[in-house]
Amino acid sequence: EAAAPKLGNVTILATGGTIAGTGASSTTTIGYTAATVGVERLIQAVPELAKVANVTGEQVFQIASENMSNEHWLTLAKRVNVLLAQSNVDGIVITHGTDTLEETAYFLDLVVKSKKPVVLVGAMRPSTALSADGPLNLYNAVLLAASADAVGKGVLVAMNDQIHAARDVSKTNTSTPDSFKTTELGMLGYIQGNKPYFYHVSSRKHTTDTEFDISNLQSLPQVDIVYGYANMGPAALNAFIAAGAKGIIHAGVGDGSLAHKVVPSLSAARKQGTVIVRASRVGQGIVARNGEANDDELDFVAADTLNPQKARILLMLALTKTGNSKEIQRMFYTY
Numbered sequence: 525e526a527a528a529p530k531l532g533n534v535t536i537l538a539t540g541g542t543i544a545g546t547g548a549s550s551t552t553t554i555g556y557t558a559a560t561v562g563v564e565r566l567i568q569a570v571p572e573l574a575k576v577a578n579v580t581g582e583q584v585f586q587i588a589s590e591n592m593s594n595e596h597w598l599t600l601a602k603r604v605n606v607l608l609a610q611s612n613v614d615g616i617v618i619t620h621g622t623d624t625l626e627e628t629a630y631f632l633d634l635v636v637k638s639k640k641p642v643v644l645v646g647a648m649r650p651s652t653a654l655s656a657d658g659p660l661n662l663y664n665a666v667l668l669a670a671s672a673d674a675v676g677k678g679v680l681v682a683m684n685d686q687i688h689a690a691r692d693v694s695k696t697n698t699s700t701p702d703s704f705k706t707t708e709l710g711m712l713g714y715i716q717g718n719k720p721y722f723y724h725v726s727s728r729k730h731t732t733d734t735e736f737d738i739s740n741l742q743s744l745p746q747v748d749i750v751y752g753y754a755n756m757g758p759a760a761l762n763a764f765i766a767a768g769a770k771g772i773i774h775a776g777v778g779d780g781s782l783a784h785k786v787v788p789s790l791s792a793a794r795k796q797g798t799v800i801v802r803a804s805r806v807g808q809g810i811v812a813r814n815g816e817a818n819d820d821e822l823d824f825v826a827a828d829t830l831n832p833q834k835a836r837i838l839l840m841l842a843l844t845k846t847g848n849s850k851e852i853q854r855m856f857y858t859y
């Protein structure tokens with residue numbers, strides 16, 4: 525008789541969100557309460573998990589992800605690094621609200637110090653809904669976290685039978701189960717028939733290849749985002765600077781254009797030490813250095829293809845190391 529294949533050990537770190545949400549009825553898909561179901565019940569709801577991994581659960585937070593903070597990220601990342609350093613942990617799944625899931629994924633992609641799989645997963649429908657997507661998403665995430673194929677691929681997002689890279693995935697629809705997409709740069713693969721299939725890998729550095737170390741940090745530098753639009757003025761930017769921002773992401777129109785009315789305040793902020801990163805509100809495409817603005821002259825940084833909320837994360841981590849805009853520009857072309 526052949527021995528049963530040895531299953532990997534996967535820890536599920538639960539943080540809340542719709543995957544742990546409950547609604548008033550089976551047809552309630554908005555206006556439900558996120559973050560009510562605990563990790564043990566999430567695991568019990570999918571007995572099939574036991575076929576793909578030895579699963580243990582830990583309730584790290586119980587929040588809706590619009591309330592995710594820098595402090596939550598530091599706590600979570602430190603826990604992930606401690607667990608992955610243990611020889612009895614082969615992979616980690618993080619259940620998470622979908623609103624900021626892409627941000628937590630990218631933060632971890634930059635600070636996790638292990639090649640073992642880390643997979644973020646959520647749901648668009650609460651656990652009580654008809655065709656709730658949480659149970660199968662969770663099953664796929666655990667399968668992926670236990671898979672040798674996922675080792676060294678960076679932090680992954682498993683949603684809707686698809687595998688995405690943390691850097692490039694975004695929530696693209698407010699409510700449909702196919703909300704998570706890597707629109708133009710391309711998702712990494714699929715999960716089908718109890719098996720992950722990879723087709724791409726990210727060319728950017730992540731996890732063990734980054735220069736960031738959060739192990740001794742208690743907080744992160746303040747970085748805020750100002751949004752570009754017709755008739756934009758400097759009021760929001762000035763308020764962020766007055767509130768102590770060490771970095772500003774300018775989510776500009778088009779390919780990162782700066783309105784004449786905003787440039788003097790941006791430039792003055794830079795001269796006082798705040799780092800300015802030009803990103804775009806468009807969602808796809810490159811914001812090129814010295815493209816729509818003379819970044820060399822203004823001493824600004826171009827975000828390349830990072831969306832504003834992910835540019836904020838990279839800038840916070842960059843600022844833990846340097847305020848030099850040339851160095852930070854190198855990081856934006858590396859991660």
Ligand SMILES: NC(=O)CC[C@H](N)C(=O)O
Nearest residue numbers: 541542588589621622623
């Ligand atoms: N689908 C969801 O997970 C959204 C629920 C909630 N706003 C959150 O992000 O936690």
